[in-house]
Amino acid sequence: MNIILELFLTFLKIGAFTYGGGYAMIPLIQREVCDNKKWLKDEDIFDIVAIAESTPGPVAINAATFVGYKVSGFPGALFSTLGVIIPSFVIISIISNILKEFQNLRAVQYAFMGIRAGVLALIIRALYTMYKATDKNPFSYFIMGVSLIMTAFAEIDAIYVIIGCALFGLIYTFFIVKETKDDPA
Amino acid sequence: MILLELFLTFLKTGAFTFGGGYAMLPIIQREVLNHGWLSKSELIDFIAVSESTPGPFAINMATFVGIRTFGLTGSLLTTFGVILPSFVIILIVAKCYDGFKKSRAVKGIMAGLKPAMIGMIGTAIILVGSTVFFPDGFALSSFSRVEFYTALTIFAISLILAFKKIHPIAIIILSAVLGIISGYL
Numbered sequence A: 001m002n003i004i005l006e007l008f009l010t011f012l013k014i015g016a017f018t019y020g021g022g023y024a025m026i027p028l029i030q031r032e033v034c035d036n037k038k039w040l041k042d043e044d045i046f047d048i049v050a051i052a053e054s055t056p057g058p059v060a061i062n063a064a065t066f067v068g069y070k071v072s073g074f075p076g077a078l079f080s081t082l083g084v085i086i087p088s089f090v091i092i093s094i095i096s097n098i099l100k101e102f103q104n105l106r107a108v109q110y111a112f113m114g115i116r117a118g119v120l121a122l123i124i125r126a127l128y129t130m131y132k133a134t135d136k137n138p139f140s141y142f143i144m145g146v147s148l149i150m151t152a153f154a155e156i157d158a159i160y161v162i163i164g165c166a167l168f169g170l171i172y173t174f175f176i177v178k179e180t181k182d183d184p185a
Numbered sequence B: 001m002i003l004l005e006l007f008l009t010f011l012k013t014g015a016f017t018f019g020g021g022y023a024m025l026p027i028i029q030r031e032v033l034n035h036g037w038l039s040k041s042e043l044i045d046f047i048a049v050s051e052s053t054p055g056p057f058a059i060n061m062a063t064f065v066g067i068r069t070f071g072l073t074g075s076l077l078t079t080f081g082v083i084l085p086s087f088v089i090i091l092i093v094a095k096c097y098d099g100f101k102k103s104r105a106v107k108g109i110m111a112g113l114k115p116a117m118i119g120m121i122g123t124a125i126i127l128v129g130s131t132v133f134f135p136d137g138f139a140l141s142s143f144s145r146v147e148f149y150t151a152l153t154i155f156a157i158s159l160i161l162a163f164k165k166i167h168p169i170a171i172i173i174l175s176a177v178l179g180i181i182s183g184y185l
Helices: A003-017 A022-036 A044-053 A059-102 A106-132 A138-153 A158-182 B002-016 B021-035 B040-052 B057-095 B097-102 B104-133 B140-144 B146-163 B168-184
Strands: none
Touching: A003 A022, A003 A059, A022 A044, A022 A059, A044 A059, A044 B057, A044 B097, A059 B040, A059 B057, A106 B021, A106 B040, A106 B104, A106 B146, A106 B168, A138 A158, A138 B104, A158 B002, A158 B021, A158 B104, B002 B021, B002 B057, B021 B040, B021 B057, B021 B104, B040 B057, B040 B104, B040 B168, B057 B097, B097 B104, B104 B146, B140 B146, B146 B168
């Protein structure tokens, strides 16, 4: 089978069978791309994760584009990305229309009242997972606090906060971390 | 021009979120609420739907907002917008991959961005939390409403289950059922 078509179908499958996207998708990519198709080596998965999380945009799209490009250049990237988004796009379009029909029903409104409380719990769970994976040092805590206050209370556009934190991370890594490393103590 | 605005909004979202998922909520929230495209509770309902359908969270959200605001054309543009920065940046990174991997600048930027994402998710939690517990704004009288305690109970149950690693979909279904039951009690 044509490799472009295979890439497309593989990512179509990945898009259709992962929930929550992003990191949930990585094990599936590993199984399909490394184990089954042998397009990439197992250790490449670490590079895929590293690239996907340190470039802007959804992890799932980054990973699909990167794998597609590695396997088959620009056309590979294009069709892998298309594959991974099509299931989402189709399913959400259908659900959106169904919801529109039923959202005024009292039972549906009650259901969503419950769901909102459940979603709050899920986001807190996700925060906890991310927090565990982050460096714990005064600099990190400072950034966490500042970005929270700026976006939640000062209502500063998150984009400026992101740019600011990126610059601050650069300054920190190049000037402050270097100094402590040179410090003989 | 609403179509152009939809496209640009999601282009911005795609270009300035790292790690995807919930970290993009403060940006989406600000844009979507400022434009008056959705209400706060609609936005949270969308989060729930995006969480319980397959595919990347970011794509689900983009498609959803697009389709509700301007039908199929809207959803095509929002989805295209949110993936375009990823796609272009990954193609560039894939070409100068080893340099990117070893770059101290990338490490520095990530040192700033990872904790910033945690702060942003904190902001998302405050948004969702305020809608769940104080839908009409914070007031002392909120604490005497039955709905407050219903929400608190569903939230507490969901949180315990989330930390016991119960699947998010199971939690969403359960909180929907609890919401319906308490609504009719």
